[in-house]
Amino acid sequence: MNIRLENMSPAVNLTRRQATGPVRTQHPVWHDLLPPCNDACPAGEDIQGWLALAQAGKYEAAWRRLVTDNPFPAIHGRVCYYPCETACNRGSLDSAVSVHAVERFIGDQALEHGWYVTPAPPTGKRVLIVGAGPCGLSAAWHLALRGHSVEIHEAGPVAGGMLHFGVPAYRLPRDVLDHEIGRLESLGIRIVLNRKVEDVLSEKSTGRFDAVLLAIGAQVARHIDIPARDAARVLDAVTLLRAAGTGERPQLGRRVMVYGGGNTAMDAARTARRLGAEEAVIVYYRDREHMGALPFEAAEALEEGVRIQWLSSIRDVDGTSVRVEKMRLDGDGRAQPTGEYETLEADSLILALGQQTDTGFLRNIQGIGFAADGTVIVGEDFQTGYAGIFAGGDMTPANRTVTTATGHGKRAARHIDAWLGGTSLIRSERHAIVGFDALHLPLYSDAIPSTQSALPVGERGGFEEVIGGLDEGQALHESRRCLSCGNCYECDNCYAACPTQAIERLGPTRGYQVRLERCTGCAVCFDQCPCHAIDMVPETDAVAAPAVEVPR
Template sequence: MTVQHKPFAITLDVGSSHLNKTGSWRSMRPVYVDRLPPCNKTCPSGEDIQGWLSLAEEEDYEGAWRLLTRDNPFPAIMGRVCYHPCEGACNRGSLDLPVGINSVERFIGEQGLINNWQFEAAEDSGKKVMIIGAGPAGLSAAYHLRRFGHAVTIYEAAEKPGGMLRYGIPKYRLPREKLNAEIYRVENMGVEITLNHKIEDINTARKAGGFDAVLICVGAQKSNMLTFEGDADIPVLDALTVLRDTELEKPNQLIGRVVVYGGGNSAMDVARTAVRLGAQDVKVVSREDPDNMTAHKFEIIETMEEGSEVINLRTIKSVNGHEISLEIMKISEQHHSGQLRVVGTGEFETLEADVLVLAIGQNVDPVLFENSAAIELQEHTIKVDSIMQTTQDGIFAAGDAAPSQRSVTSALGHGKKSARAINAWLAGKVYQPAPQNEIASFDKMEPWYYSDAPRTVQPHLDAVRRKSGFAEVVGDLEPDHAKYEARRCMSCGNCFECDNCYGICPDNAIRKLGQGRGYEFKYDYCKGCGMCDTECPCGAINMIPEDI
C-alpha cells in the first residue's frame, strides 16, 4: 500500500491539519500572569505565604522555612502571636474557611527549632547600625540588616531582649523557650545586643559608637491612664505593668474580684492572666458591643471559656470604695451620620471590685526624646516619612514608636521595611518598594476545582487545665495536618501547574514545558476562545486584546 494509491482527496494523511494556522482567528490573546495573592498583600512582613505553603505541601520543610524567614525571622513566635491578617484576606474564606496559615507557620517554625536551622548573614558591608530596643521591630530590623551585611548593635533597656513579646504577651500564648531560641538565632548572625542599657542621648550614642545609621524601636511603653470620680479604695493598675510584673514574677496584685477596663487584646491578656493567678472573679468591662471590641474574636472566646465575664456597653463613671459605677451605653441610631457610635443612656449600675486594671492603650514616652530635639513627635508617636526616616537624617523609627497598627505583626513588618530603607540610605539611595502585581481577587478564580477540605483545627488545652497555670493553650499541628492545611492553599494568582489550561484547550494550543517550567501558548493555533482564562482555578491567565 503506497501513498499514491489512496483515493484522491477523500483519504487524507494524518498531521495535515497543522498547516491550518487557526491562530489567525483570534481577537483576544491569553497570557500567563502572576497576580499578588491577598495573603501576601496583607502580610505586613510581605511573606510569600503561598510560596512557603507550596513547599510545605511537598514536605520540603526546610525550603519552606528558608522562604518564610526571608521576610520574617520568627516563625515559631509569629506562628503563635501573629494576628494573621493574611487569613482574613485569604480567598479560601469565600469558599469554606481561610487556610490556617498561622498554624502552618508555627509548624514550620517548630521544624526550624527542632532541626536547629540557622541564618546566614551577608558579607560585611562595613556599615554600622545602632538599634534602640530589642523588641519585635528592633530584632526584625537587626535580622534584615545583617542579611544586607551591615553590623548591628541593639541597645535594650530591659534585662532581657524581646520587648512586648516578653513583657506584654503572656507565657500561655508564647512559651519563653521558643522566644529565647528564635532571638538567639538572630543574635547568632552577629547581632550584638547590649542589655540593661538605656539610651539617654541618641546623637551622642551614635557618634560614640561610630554608627552610620540609627533605628529607634522603643515601642509605646507609656500606658494611658484615667482618673475617676469618687474616693476609690482599690488599686488601679495599668495592663502593661501587670503583664510585665507577671513576667518578672513580682508579687501578685490580682487578688479577689478583678475588673479589667478595656476591650482590646491587652484587656483579655490581663483577664486571662488574672484567672491563672487565682483571682476569685474576673470581669472585663468594655465600652463597645461584642462585635466592635478591638480584641480578636478568638481571644474573647478563650477568655470567656476560662470563666471571665465580659460586660459590654458600659463605661466607668466613678469608683467609690470597692464600688464601681457603670453607665449603661447604647449604640446610637444616628451613628452613621457622623455622631458618636456609642452614647450614654444616663442609666447606671454598680459593680464590686478589689482591683481595677486599665487596658486602654499605650503611647510613646516623650521623655526618651528630651535630648534629641531634631526628632519630632506627632500625636504621641515619632514622626516619620514614607521610608520611615525621622525628621533627623539617618535616624529611622519603626514599630509601635512610629505610626502603626501597634501589633507584633506590624512591628515585624516595620523592622523589614526600615531595614530596607536604611540599606538604601546607607548606599546613598532612597528606598523604592517594588511595584506590586494586580491582586488575585476571588472573582478571577474558578473555585469549583478545589477539593472540599475543611480547615484543620489546632488542638486546644481544656479550659479547666488552662486556669491552673501558664501552659500553652494552643497546640502544634501534626505533620499530616500541617501538610493538609498547606494544601488547602489555592495558590491565588499564581500558576501551580494543575494542567487545566493544557488539558482544556480545544485546539491543543498550549505546550506543557515540564514540571516547574509551566506552559506556553501556541499562538499559531490558539483561537482566543478564553476558556483557559475562565477555567484557570487560580486566576493566572489574562486575556488581552490582540493588535489587529
C-alpha cells in the first residue's frame, strides 16, 4: 500500500491578534460538533461513534452502538445509498470513508456470532404496527427495547415489505434479511402474516392496543396510459420484482423493455436478464446526468449488459413494436418532444414509473388528513390527526428509501413511547456541523480506501450476491480513515504542542484537563487540533476557575 504524506499546514495568519501577554484574554475549551456523516444519515446513526469503536477492533461494541439507531446493519450495509459518504469531509482530501462497507462488516459479524440485545422490563403497554416493511420493523425494534409489547400485522406472506419484494436477492441475500428480521422476534415481537388490516379502529379496540403505527409503505405501482392496439405483455416493475422475490419466473420473452430511469428501473432490467431475457433495454426520457437512479446503479446495470436509451419517451405500442419519440432537454433540464420517432421491438414492456400508497382504508377515520398525492399528513411527532394513531415511512411525505423509512420507524417509536408515558418528546439542540474548512490538518496520510470486490455474476437465472464484503483487515483500515470531525479522539496533539504544559491527560476516554494557572491563551492547542474539537473562549465568557476539566 502506498502512503503519501502531504503537508497541509495553513499559512500563518498575521492579522489575527496574538493573545499571549501579561493578561490572558482567552483559553481553550473542548466541545462536540456534528460530523457531516451523522447529519446526513437518514437513520440518524452515530456513525462517527461506532466507527471509533470499530477502528479499535471492538466490533461487538460498535454493533451495539449502531443498533441503538438502526437494527439492520447487515441489510443497510448492502442496500443503503449512503448519503453519509457524499457528505464525508474526507472526500475533500482523497476519498470518502466507505461507511456502508464497514457497517456491512459489523452487521455480518453480528450474524456470525449471534449477538443479541435484552429489552427493558415490560411496561404493560401494547402497540399495533400495520406493515412489516423497514419502517414498521424498525419501530417494532425500538418499542420492544423500551419494554412495550408489539404486534405487527402484515398483509403479505413474508415480513420485509419492499426489502423482500422490491430489492433483488443479488443485492440483499434472503438469508441476511431473514436473520436480521429474526432478531426482532427474539425480543418477543409477534409478526402476524397474511393479515390485511381493513378497519384500524376495530383492530385497535379488539386487540386492546394502546397505540397504532401505520407503516404500509408504497407498494402500488404508478401507471400511465400508453395507447396500445395489440400490446406486448405489459407489467409493472413492482409486480416483476415481487414475483422474482417469491421464486416465480415470469415469461418475459427474449427482448424486454423497461420504461423509467430510477433505481427500480435498473433493478427490473437486471432482474429481467436473470430471468432469461437476452436483451434488456431501459428507455428514459432524460439523459444520464438527470436520471433518478444513482450513478453506481446505472453503471452496474450497464456492466451486466443492460442497454439504456436516453432521451426517449414511449408513445404507443402495437404488438411487439414500441414507438419511441426522441426528446431534448431545454435550458432548465426538462425533456421536450422533438417530433422524431423510431420503432423498437420488445416482447415485454415493464413500467418502472414509481410507486404510491393505497390509503383508502383510512378515509373513514375522522381527523386523518391526506396530501395531494394520497400520502398521510403527520406532525413532527409522527401522529396523525387521530389521537394514538401514528404513521411513517413511504406512506408519509418523505424520500422513499429504505434508510429513510428505518429512521422514521426509530423516531416514531420514540414519540410513541413518550405518548404512552403521557409526555412529549423534546428534541435536543443539534450541534453545529463541522465542515472541511474548519479542520486543522497539518499532516495527514493519504490512505488508499478499501474496496469491495465485485463477485462474478452467476449463470443466467441466478440471483447470487454480486458485491463482496470487506475482510477484517480492510474493515479496520477503512474505519481508521475516519477524521473524527468535530470530536476529540485523544490524539495528544494539544498535549504535545502546549508550550506551558497547561494541558494534562485524564486517561483513556476521559479527555484532557486545562490548568488555567499555566495557560497563556496562545491558541497553539487550537491550531494543532486536527478535528476542531477545541475553540478559544474569551475570558469574559467563562466562569473563573483554577482548573477546567474537559469532557471527551
